[in-house]
Amino acid sequence: MEIDRLDGRTPNQLRPLACSRNVLNRAHGSASWCQGDTKVLVAVYGPKAGTKKNENPEKACIEIIWKPKTGLSGKLEREYEMILKRTLQSICILTLNPNTTTSVIIQVVNDDGALLPCAINAACAALVDAGIPLKYLAVAICCCLAESGYVILDPSKLEEQKMKAFAYLVFPNSVLSIHPEEQLQVGGEPMEHGIITSVTQGAMSVDDYLHCLERGRAATAKMSAFLRKSLQPQLPIDSSKAGLVDKIFGYNILQLY
Amino acid sequence: MALPDASGDVLSEMDVDAFRRLFPLRFFETHLVKSTRPDGRSLAEARETSSALGAVASADGSALVKIGSTRMLAAIKMEVMTPSKESPDEGCIAIDFHMPPICSPTVRPGRPAEAAPVVSKQLSDTILRQVKCLSCCSFCGMINLKELSLISGKAAWMAYLDIYCLDADGALFDAALLSAVAAFSHLQIPVVSMNDDGKVVVLSGDHGGKEPVNKGKRKLTLSSIPLSLTCLLHKNYILADPTAEEESVMETLVTVVLDSSGQLVSLYKPGGPVLAYTSAIQDCVALTRQRARELQTILDEVTSGMEVD
Amino acid sequence: MAGKGGAAPSTYSPSPTTQKTKSRIFGNDDVDWVRSDGREFHQCRPAFFKTGAVNAAAGSAYAEFGNTKVIVSVFGPRESKKAMMYSDIGRLNCNVSYTTFATPVRGQGSDHKEFSSMLHKALEGAIILETFPKTTVDVFALVLESGGSDLPVVISCASLALADAGIMMYDLVTSVSVSGLGKNLVIDPILEEESYQDGSLMLTCMPSRYEVTQLTITGEWSTPKINEGMQICLDACSKLAVVMRACLKGPDSTLEE
Numbered sequence: 001m002e003i004d005r006l007d008g009r010t011p012n013q014l015r016p017l018a019c020s021r022n023v024l025n026r027a028h029g030s031a032s033w034c035q036g037d038t039k040v041l042v043a044v045y046g047p048k049a050g051t052k053k054n055e056n057p058e059k060a061c062i063e064i065i066w067k068p069k070t071g072l073s074g075k076l077e078r079e080y081e082m083i084l085k086r087t088l089q090s091i092c093i094l095t096l097n098p099n100t101t102t103s104v105i106i107q108v109v110n111d112d113g114a115l116l117p118c119a120i121n122a123a124c125a126a127l128v129d130a131g132i133p134l135k136y137l138a139v140a141i142c143c144c145l146a147e148s149g150y151v152i153l154d155p156s157k158l159e160e161q162k163m164k165a166f167a168y169l170v171f172p173n174s175v176l177s178i179h180p181e182e183q184l185q186v187g188g189e190p191m192e193h194g195i196i197t198s199v200t201q202g203a204m205s206v207d208d209y210l211h212c213l214e215r216g217r218a219a220t221a222k223m224s225a226f227l228r229k230s231l232q233p234q235l236p237i238d239s240s241k242a243g244l245v246d247k248i249f250g251y252n253i254l255q256l257y
Numbered sequence: 258m259a260l261p262d263a264s265g266d267v268l269s270e271m272d273v274d275a276f277r278r279l280f281p282l283r284f285f286e287t288h289l290v291k292s293t294r295p296d297g298r299s300l301a302e303a304r305e306t307s308s309a310l311g312a313v314a315s316a317d318g319s320a321l322v323k324i325g326s327t328r329m330l331a332a333i334k335m336e337v338m339t340p341s342k343e344s345p346d347e348g349c350i351a352i353d354f355h356m357p358p359i360c361s362p363t364v365r366p367g368r369p370a371e372a373a374p375v376v377s378k379q380l381s382d383t384i385l386r387q388v389k390c391l392s393c394c395s396f397c398g399m400i401n402l403k404e405l406s407l408i409s410g411k412a413a414w415m416a417y418l419d420i421y422c423l424d425a426d427g428a429l430f431d432a433a434l435l436s437a438v439a440a441f442s443h444l445q446i447p448v449v450s451m452n453d454d455g456k457v458v459v460l461s462g463d464h465g466g467k468e469p470v471n472k473g474k475r476k477l478t479l480s481s482i483p484l485s486l487t488c489l490l491h492k493n494y495i496l497a498d499p500t501a502e503e504e505s506v507m508e509t510l511v512t513v514v515l516d517s518s519g520q521l522v523s524l525y526k527p528g529g530p531v532l533a534y535t536s537a538i539q540d541c542v543a544l545t546r547q548r549a550r551e552l553q554t555i556l557d558e559v560t561s562g563m564e565v566d
Numbered sequence: 567m568a569g570k571g572g573a574a575p576s577t578y579s580p581s582p583t584t585q586k587t588k589s590r591i592f593g594n595d596d597v598d599w600v601r602s603d604g605r606e607f608h609q610c611r612p613a614f615f616k617t618g619a620v621n622a623a624a625g626s627a628y629a630e631f632g633n634t635k636v637i638v639s640v641f642g643p644r645e646s647k648k649a650m651m652y653s654d655i656g657r658l659n660c661n662v663s664y665t666t667f668a669t670p671v672r673g674q675g676s677d678h679k680e681f682s683s684m685l686h687k688a689l690e691g692a693i694i695l696e697t698f699p700k701t702t703v704d705v706f707a708l709v710l711e712s713g714g715s716d717l718p719v720v721i722s723c724a725s726l727a728l729a730d731a732g733i734m735m736y737d738l739v740t741s742v743s744v745s746g747l748g749k750n751l752v753i754d755p756i757l758e759e760e761s762y763q764d765g766s767l768m769l770t771c772m773p774s775r776y777e778v779t780q781l782t783i784t785g786e787w788s789t790p791k792i793n794e795g796m797q798i799c800l801d802a803c804s805k806l807a808v809v810m811r812a813c814l815k816g817p818d819s820t821l822e823e
Contacts, residue, residue, distance in 0.1 A: 074374075075374040075375075075377055075378040075381075076378060078371075078374040078375055078378070079374065079375045079378045079379070082371065082372075082375045082527060083527045083528065085528070086508075086527040086528025086529060087527065087528035088528070089528060089530075090509075090528045090529055090530050167524070170528075172532065189534045189535065189536075191532065193534060193535070194532025194533060194534050195526060195532060195533040195534075195538070196526075196528055196529075196532060197526055197527055197528050198511075198524050198525065198526040198533070199523075199525055199526075199527070200521070200522075200523050200524050200525070201382055201386065201523070202386060202522075203386070203481075203516060203520040203521065203522050204520065204521050205519075205520055205521065206519075206521050206539075206542050208521075209521050209524060209538075210535065210538070210539075213535065213538075313667055313710065313711055314633055314711065315633070315667060315668065315669070315670055315711055315712075316667045319667070326621035326622070328620075330665075330710065332665070332667040334579070334666070334667050334672045335580070336577035336578060336579050336580070336672065337577060337578055337579075337580050338576065338577040338578075353666075355665075355666075355675065357663055357665075357706070357708045358639070358661060358663075358704070358706040359620060359623065359626070359637055359638070359639035359706045359707070359708045360620065360622060360639075361622045362622060362623070362624075362641050362644075365704075366661040366663070366677060366706065367677070415577040417666065417667075417672055419665065419666045419667055419675070421665055421708070421710075423619075423620065423637060423708075424619075424620045424621055424622055425622055426621055426622060447580060447581075449580050456578070456580075457580045458580050458581075459580045459581050501622070
């Protein structure tokens with residue numbers, strides 16, 4: 001199981017993570033997220049009144065706008081928008097703000113592999129920054145499968161191109177509940193083992209996929225610790241922001257994680 | 258909402274159809290606890306599936322696929338292009354999925370359906386996935402693009418595959434993929450020759466003294482055919498091949514694509530309120546295995562019928 | 567990934583399109599010629615109709631005249647677009663589009679604006695718009711395969727779909743066209759005949775009421791020719807209405823004219 005990665009990482013080693021919140025002044029919430037050289041900037045506006053047509057007005061609606069680094073958005077961007085929308089819908093508590101729309105704008109700053117997972121992590125941080133009520137956080141990771149069957153995590157663009165198959169996986173982070181008996185268990189598996197989103201490309205055997213799942217879960221535990229740490233409330237509350245109430249709300253929610 | 262113990266009364270007092278519209282989730286759950294579904298299927302049962310080849314006379318290959326009420330019409334038109342410098346002996350396939358306004362009340366003209374580009378992209382990824390395999394062999398996908406070459410460096414086929422959804426009632430990707438596979442199995446590549454201007458033209462019956470460029474290469478070899486099943490997760494239930502109504506009420510979808518050799522081509526779960534655990538994933542894969550066998554039989558039947566006539 | 571090398575390369579169809587010598591014998595008045603499908607000049611193609619072709623629609627119909635294959639779906643009456651002004655009577659919204667593979671040379675599959683507005687005008691007079699005030703009925707047609715006389719088939723099929731949807735109408739609307747080829751008038755022309763025609767006449771009528779809702783004439787016509795053409799069309803329209811009525815009444819029926 002020895003493999004040389006171009007940047008000298010071990011197969012399980014992630015690239016350095018960096019997250020900063022509240023980077024944009026006008027947005028209600030914003031975050032930038034870096035995984036190595038992949039960087040994504042996310043702005044959240046809302047909740048604004050009303051939902052779009054064909055959306056359920058009894059729930060909050062989430063709108064995703066994906067801006068590629070250059071050029072116009074095409075089918076790939078549409079697909080990413082749809083995946084992000086469904087993923088974020090599943091972590092938000094939509095019934096709290098019925099008949100509202102929250103816009104999430106994803107700006108790709110640099111793509112060096114694992115773009116979609118990076119965007120999901122960034123969007124999640126920005127939603128917390130905007131004080132949108134969430135059930136739990138989502139942690140996304142990219143697992144790559146090489147010809148010989150070994151798995152590497154968080155690939156760079158070059159590595160992605162050389163691989164036989166890869167899987168983007170999104171898991172919920174572990175919930176630290178104030179009620180210890182509420183440690184969520186579903187059918188003998190802890191909640192954070194459940195998959196929110198899975199997107200794969202390339203052919204692999206089912207066992208390889210399950211192997212990816214295992215490795216992904218292990219890695220997301222570390223990432224979710226990082227995410228939690230970087231989302232600690234930034235006190236004192238930034239008074240330049242109009243959304244004071246949002247901030248306090250966000251703080252309360254954070255206590256639950 | 259009424260208390261759970263009053264649900265029996267609610268059901269008997271209210272018209273079933275009204276109940277279905279007002280409390281869709283509870284309507285489905287009353288069926289699910291009895292391991293059945295409103296259309297009489299069991300949970301793991303897919304809808305009746307049929308396929309017909311050659312529905313479009315003006316195309317080089319076409320297929321009509323029905324899964325329950327969902328209907329897809331796929332047609333392939335072959336055109337000629339100059340291959341790129343990087344791959345002079347390879348043709349190309351362009352896949353597009355359309356949802357015209359006739360197929361669903363939610364699609365309006367001028368505003369393309371949200372799902373259409375996503376399904377389009379998924380289909381391209383599934384059918385043309387030779388990109389990741391540069392190291393092992395030049396292709397691992399369903400179609401070897403080298404078979405689409407006519408004259409190396411000068412001319413190659415561009416296969417335009419267009420899939421139209423005629424009636425949208427859930428599991429669009431499954432039906433679209435099946436129709437795409439069926440259309441490729443029906444495809445008859447026209448016999449062509451090079452004319453004096455260096456253009457490739459179709460040879461008519463008498464050959465006109467010209468030598469055909471692609472003698473004996475009228476069919477594509479389809480290796481490792483991908484087939485799929487979409488499952489819907491709700492609580493601990495797994496519903497195979499959901500209808501549009503089921504998809505709108507219970508939102509968590511998992512699409513599994515397996516190829517003929519049992520390899521996992523795609524496991525696609527775009528979000529959804531229900532988390533998928535390992536056991537659910539394994540169940541979905543097992544259901545897809547079974548379904549892929551059914552679909553393969555259906556495909557074999559229609560293609561063997563084609564050879565007879 | 568899909569289209570290698572980014573921009574799609576320019577392609578051309580290998581089928582010869584222009585090499586045929588113009589108007590073989592159609593224009594030649596001295597020669598007795600037969601139509602390529604063996605029909606007589608005043609004989610329509612066998613017509614096949616089927617209602618309920620699309621489950622998702624309120625009403626729908628499929629029509630097949632030789633190689634011309636059309637599906638029409640009717641939605642509504644439903645809420646008008648928000649931008650629409652208040653209206654005491656209902657609105658009719660029509661759209662005709664072609665599949666990319668409908669024509670011998672691959673098309674763009676875009677909307678056919680001209681046919682859309684002609685379909686609207688042909689149907690408008692027959693529908694009792696007063697029965698659904700403030701709302702809109704949408705009539706969407708998709709030409710699966712174009713084999714000549716597309717618009718008349720779309721119109722007849724649309725009126726059948728409206729009847730299937732239970733929209734109140736004064737009468738069914740049927741439509742037939744004739745092409746002028748030399749001194750001859752050929753009814754229900756196929757694509758090849760249409761491309762060589764000197765002029766065309768399309769008549770849309772309500773057969774039971776013997777009222778014309780639309781008449782389109784292109785090319786050069788003498789008055790007696792117009793009378794002859796209209797009479798042929800009116801006769802064919804009433805025969806077509808019998809086929810359509812049979813389809814509405816009984817189970818699927820095919821009838822030859």
